[in-house]
Amino acid sequence: MADMIFKYSSMSGGKTINLLQTAFSYEEKNFKITLIKSIQDTKGKNKVLSRNGMQREVDILLHKDESLLTTKNYQKYYTSKVILVDESELLNKRQIQELWTIAHLINIPVICYGLKSNFKGEIFSDGVSHLFAVSDIIEEIGSTSLCECGKKAIFNARKINDKYTLDGPDILIDEGTKKEFEYVPLCSDCYMKYVKIGSEEAKNLAKLVDKIR
Ligand SMILES: [Zn+2]
Incomplete structure:
Protein backbone atom coordinates (compact mmCIF):
# COMPACT_ATOMS: atom_id res chain seq x y z
CA MET A 1 0.00 0.00 0.00
CA ILE A 141 11.58 20.81 4.17
CA GLY A 142 15.14 22.08 3.73
CA SER A 143 15.16 25.41 5.41
CA THR A 144 14.91 28.30 3.01
CA SER A 145 13.31 30.18 5.87
CA LEU A 146 15.80 32.29 7.76
CA CYS A 147 15.41 34.41 10.85
CA GLU A 148 16.40 38.07 10.59
CA CYS A 149 19.62 37.18 12.49
CA GLY A 150 20.55 34.64 9.80
CA LYS A 151 19.86 31.45 11.80
CA LYS A 152 17.33 28.85 10.68
CA ALA A 153 13.75 29.92 11.47
CA ILE A 154 11.78 27.55 13.69
CA PHE A 155 8.86 29.71 14.84
CA ASN A 156 6.14 31.69 13.07
CA ALA A 157 5.77 34.79 15.22
CA ARG A 158 2.72 37.02 14.85
CA LYS A 159 3.06 40.80 14.73
CA ILE A 160 0.03 43.06 15.23
CA ASN A 161 0.58 46.70 14.33
CA ASP A 162 4.31 45.99 14.21
CA LYS A 163 4.48 44.47 17.73
CA TYR A 164 5.05 40.78 18.51
CA THR A 165 2.10 39.17 20.29
CA LEU A 166 0.99 35.88 21.83
CA ASP A 167 -2.68 36.96 21.77
CA GLY A 168 -5.50 36.66 19.28
CA PRO A 169 -7.32 33.87 17.43
CA ASP A 170 -5.47 30.63 16.70
CA ILE A 171 -6.03 31.01 12.97
CA LEU A 172 -5.54 34.34 11.26
CA ILE A 173 -4.77 33.96 7.57
CA ASP A 174 -2.32 36.45 6.10
CA GLU A 175 -3.76 37.16 2.65
CA GLY A 176 -1.12 39.78 2.04
CA THR A 177 -3.77 42.49 1.79
CA LYS A 178 -4.11 43.59 5.41
CA LYS A 179 -1.27 45.62 6.77
CA GLU A 180 -2.16 45.48 10.47
CA PHE A 181 -0.76 41.99 11.05
CA GLU A 182 1.97 39.77 9.66
CA TYR A 183 3.93 36.61 10.44
CA VAL A 184 7.69 36.69 10.93
CA PRO A 185 9.86 33.55 10.80
CA LEU A 186 12.18 33.57 13.84
CA CYS A 187 14.89 31.28 15.21
CA SER A 188 14.49 29.96 18.77
CA ASP A 189 16.81 32.57 20.31
CA CYS A 190 15.03 35.51 18.66
CA TYR A 191 11.61 34.00 19.47
CA MET A 192 12.64 33.81 23.13
CA LYS A 193 14.10 37.34 23.06
CA TYR A 194 11.32 39.17 21.20
CA VAL A 195 8.14 37.16 21.74
CA LYS A 196 8.26 34.73 24.63
CA ILE A 197 10.18 36.65 27.27
CA GLY A 198 7.24 38.93 28.16
CA SER A 199 4.96 35.98 28.98
CA GLU A 200 4.35 34.69 32.51
CA GLU A 201 5.53 31.22 31.51
CA ALA A 202 8.88 32.53 30.23
CA LYS A 203 9.36 34.88 33.20
CA ASN A 204 8.86 31.96 35.61
CA LEU A 205 11.30 29.80 33.69
CA ALA A 206 13.86 32.64 33.59
CA LYS A 207 13.51 33.02 37.38
CA LEU A 208 14.28 29.31 37.82
CA VAL A 209 17.34 29.68 35.61
CA ASP A 210 18.52 32.69 37.66
CA LYS A 211 18.04 30.68 40.85
CA ILE A 212 20.16 27.72 39.79
CA ARG A 213 22.91 29.71 38.09
ZN1 LIG B 1 17.22 34.77 15.10
Whole structure:
Protein backbone atom coordinates (compact mmCIF):
# COMPACT_ATOMS: atom_id res chain seq x y z
CA MET A 1 0.00 0.00 0.00
CA ALA A 2 0.99 3.65 -0.39
CA ASP A 3 2.55 5.94 2.20
CA MET A 4 1.37 9.10 3.83
CA ILE A 5 4.12 11.73 4.03
CA PHE A 6 4.11 14.88 6.14
CA LYS A 7 6.43 17.65 4.97
CA TYR A 8 6.64 20.58 7.32
CA SER A 9 8.52 23.84 7.65
CA SER A 10 8.06 27.23 9.25
CA MET A 11 6.32 29.96 7.30
CA SER A 12 8.05 31.05 4.09
CA GLY A 13 9.96 27.76 4.26
CA GLY A 14 9.21 26.75 0.68
CA LYS A 15 6.32 24.34 1.32
CA THR A 16 4.08 25.61 -1.45
CA ILE A 17 6.94 25.87 -3.95
CA ASN A 18 7.84 22.24 -3.13
CA LEU A 19 4.18 21.20 -3.54
CA LEU A 20 3.69 22.98 -6.87
CA GLN A 21 6.98 21.62 -8.24
CA THR A 22 5.84 18.10 -7.26
CA ALA A 23 2.47 18.71 -8.96
CA PHE A 24 4.25 20.00 -12.07
CA SER A 25 6.59 16.96 -12.23
CA TYR A 26 3.66 14.52 -12.15
CA GLU A 27 1.52 16.45 -14.60
CA GLU A 28 4.44 16.92 -17.00
CA LYS A 29 4.44 13.12 -17.34
CA ASN A 30 0.65 13.09 -17.77
CA PHE A 31 -0.02 11.58 -14.36
CA LYS A 32 -3.22 12.80 -12.72
CA ILE A 33 -2.88 14.42 -9.33
CA THR A 34 -5.44 15.69 -6.85
CA LEU A 35 -4.67 18.95 -5.08
CA ILE A 36 -6.56 19.63 -1.87
CA LYS A 37 -6.64 22.63 0.41
CA SER A 38 -8.91 23.77 3.21
CA ILE A 39 -11.46 26.48 2.44
CA GLN A 40 -10.18 28.14 5.65
CA ASP A 41 -7.09 29.14 3.67
CA THR A 42 -8.67 32.15 1.99
CA LYS A 43 -5.40 33.29 0.39
CA GLY A 44 -5.61 32.68 -3.37
CA LYS A 45 -9.27 31.52 -3.06
CA ASN A 46 -9.50 28.26 -5.08
CA LYS A 47 -5.84 28.39 -6.11
CA VAL A 48 -2.57 27.50 -4.45
CA LEU A 49 -0.07 30.32 -4.94
CA SER A 50 3.66 30.24 -4.25
CA ARG A 51 5.93 33.18 -3.53
CA ASN A 52 7.86 32.61 -6.77
CA GLY A 53 4.71 33.12 -8.84
CA MET A 54 3.69 29.49 -9.51
CA GLN A 55 0.03 28.62 -9.11
CA ARG A 56 -2.47 25.83 -9.65
CA GLU A 57 -6.20 25.51 -9.13
CA VAL A 58 -7.24 23.09 -6.38
CA ASP A 59 -9.31 20.01 -7.19
CA ILE A 60 -10.97 19.82 -3.78
CA LEU A 61 -11.57 22.94 -1.68
CA LEU A 62 -12.29 21.13 1.55
CA HIS A 63 -14.88 22.53 3.94
CA LYS A 64 -14.17 22.56 7.65
CA ASP A 65 -15.91 19.29 8.52
CA GLU A 66 -16.21 17.81 5.03
CA SER A 67 -15.36 14.14 4.59
CA LEU A 68 -12.94 12.95 1.92
CA LEU A 69 -14.57 9.53 2.01
CA THR A 70 -17.66 10.53 0.02
CA THR A 71 -18.57 9.25 -3.45
CA LYS A 72 -18.28 12.80 -4.82
CA ASN A 73 -14.73 13.29 -3.54
CA TYR A 74 -13.68 9.69 -4.32
CA GLN A 75 -14.63 10.32 -7.97
CA LYS A 76 -12.16 13.22 -8.00
CA TYR A 77 -9.13 11.38 -6.60
CA TYR A 78 -9.50 7.65 -7.28
CA THR A 79 -7.50 7.70 -10.54
CA SER A 80 -4.78 9.97 -9.12
CA LYS A 81 -1.14 8.99 -8.91
CA VAL A 82 -0.75 11.18 -5.81
CA ILE A 83 -2.82 13.40 -3.53
CA LEU A 84 -1.18 16.67 -2.47
CA VAL A 85 -2.54 18.68 0.47
CA ASP A 86 -1.56 22.31 0.99
CA GLU A 87 -1.70 23.97 4.46
CA SER A 88 -2.63 20.63 6.01
CA GLU A 89 -2.41 22.17 9.49
CA LEU A 90 -5.92 23.51 8.77
CA LEU A 91 -7.41 20.00 8.45
CA ASN A 92 -8.99 18.36 11.48
CA LYS A 93 -8.01 15.02 13.01
CA ARG A 94 -10.83 13.18 11.24
CA GLN A 95 -9.72 14.50 7.83
CA ILE A 96 -6.12 13.38 8.52
CA GLN A 97 -7.43 9.93 9.52
CA GLU A 98 -9.29 9.80 6.20
CA LEU A 99 -6.16 10.73 4.22
CA TRP A 100 -4.22 7.99 6.03
CA THR A 101 -7.03 5.58 5.14
CA ILE A 102 -6.85 6.63 1.49
CA ALA A 103 -3.10 5.84 1.47
CA HIS A 104 -3.45 2.51 3.26
CA LEU A 105 -6.77 1.12 1.98
CA ILE A 106 -7.18 2.78 -1.43
CA ASN A 107 -3.42 2.76 -2.18
CA ILE A 108 -2.93 6.36 -3.29
CA PRO A 109 0.17 8.13 -1.89
CA VAL A 110 -0.69 11.26 0.11
CA ILE A 111 1.75 14.13 0.68
CA CYS A 112 0.64 16.69 3.26
CA TYR A 113 2.45 20.03 3.47
CA GLY A 114 2.00 22.17 6.52
CA LEU A 115 3.16 24.09 9.52
CA LYS A 116 4.31 22.31 12.66
CA SER A 117 3.55 25.06 15.16
CA ASN A 118 1.40 28.16 15.55
CA PHE A 119 2.43 31.70 16.51
CA LYS A 120 2.39 30.69 20.19
CA GLY A 121 5.03 28.04 19.53
CA GLU A 122 2.55 25.20 20.16
CA ILE A 123 1.53 22.30 17.89
CA PHE A 124 -0.74 24.00 15.35
CA SER A 125 -3.80 21.75 15.66
CA ASP A 126 -5.15 18.26 16.42
CA GLY A 127 -4.69 17.61 12.72
CA VAL A 128 -0.94 18.29 12.99
CA SER A 129 -0.61 16.12 16.12
CA HIS A 130 -2.26 13.33 14.19
CA LEU A 131 0.00 13.89 11.16
CA PHE A 132 3.01 13.40 13.44
CA ALA A 133 1.39 10.34 14.99
CA VAL A 134 0.48 8.40 11.84
CA SER A 135 2.54 9.60 8.86
CA ASP A 136 4.81 6.92 7.39
CA ILE A 137 7.46 9.50 6.56
CA ILE A 138 8.00 12.87 8.26
CA GLU A 139 10.31 15.34 6.58
CA GLU A 140 11.40 18.84 7.40
CA ILE A 141 11.58 20.81 4.17
CA GLY A 142 15.14 22.08 3.73
CA SER A 143 15.16 25.41 5.41
CA THR A 144 14.91 28.30 3.01
CA SER A 145 13.31 30.18 5.87
CA LEU A 146 15.80 32.29 7.76
CA CYS A 147 15.41 34.41 10.85
CA GLU A 148 16.40 38.07 10.59
CA CYS A 149 19.62 37.18 12.49
CA GLY A 150 20.55 34.64 9.80
CA LYS A 151 19.86 31.45 11.80
CA LYS A 152 17.33 28.85 10.68
CA ALA A 153 13.75 29.92 11.47
CA ILE A 154 11.78 27.55 13.69
CA PHE A 155 8.86 29.71 14.84
CA ASN A 156 6.14 31.69 13.07
CA ALA A 157 5.77 34.79 15.22
CA ARG A 158 2.72 37.02 14.85
CA LYS A 159 3.06 40.80 14.73
CA ILE A 160 0.03 43.06 15.23
CA ASN A 161 0.58 46.70 14.33
CA ASP A 162 4.31 45.99 14.21
CA LYS A 163 4.48 44.47 17.73
CA TYR A 164 5.05 40.78 18.51
CA THR A 165 2.10 39.17 20.29
CA LEU A 166 0.99 35.88 21.83
CA ASP A 167 -2.68 36.96 21.77
CA GLY A 168 -5.50 36.66 19.28
CA PRO A 169 -7.32 33.87 17.43
CA ASP A 170 -5.47 30.63 16.70
CA ILE A 171 -6.03 31.01 12.97
CA LEU A 172 -5.54 34.34 11.26
CA ILE A 173 -4.77 33.96 7.57
CA ASP A 174 -2.32 36.45 6.10
CA GLU A 175 -3.76 37.16 2.65
CA GLY A 176 -1.12 39.78 2.04
CA THR A 177 -3.77 42.49 1.79
CA LYS A 178 -4.11 43.59 5.41
CA LYS A 179 -1.27 45.62 6.77
CA GLU A 180 -2.16 45.48 10.47
CA PHE A 181 -0.76 41.99 11.05
CA GLU A 182 1.97 39.77 9.66
CA TYR A 183 3.93 36.61 10.44
CA VAL A 184 7.69 36.69 10.93
CA PRO A 185 9.86 33.55 10.80
CA LEU A 186 12.18 33.57 13.84
CA CYS A 187 14.89 31.28 15.21
CA SER A 188 14.49 29.96 18.77
CA ASP A 189 16.81 32.57 20.31
CA CYS A 190 15.03 35.51 18.66
CA TYR A 191 11.61 34.00 19.47
CA MET A 192 12.64 33.81 23.13
CA LYS A 193 14.10 37.34 23.06
CA TYR A 194 11.32 39.17 21.20
CA VAL A 195 8.14 37.16 21.74
CA LYS A 196 8.26 34.73 24.63
CA ILE A 197 10.18 36.65 27.27
CA GLY A 198 7.24 38.93 28.16
CA SER A 199 4.96 35.98 28.98
CA GLU A 200 4.35 34.69 32.51
CA GLU A 201 5.53 31.22 31.51
CA ALA A 202 8.88 32.53 30.23
CA LYS A 203 9.36 34.88 33.20
CA ASN A 204 8.86 31.96 35.61
CA LEU A 205 11.30 29.80 33.69
CA ALA A 206 13.86 32.64 33.59
CA LYS A 207 13.51 33.02 37.38
CA LEU A 208 14.28 29.31 37.82
CA VAL A 209 17.34 29.68 35.61
CA ASP A 210 18.52 32.69 37.66
CA LYS A 211 18.04 30.68 40.85
CA ILE A 212 20.16 27.72 39.79
CA ARG A 213 22.91 29.71 38.09
ZN1 LIG B 1 17.22 34.77 15.10
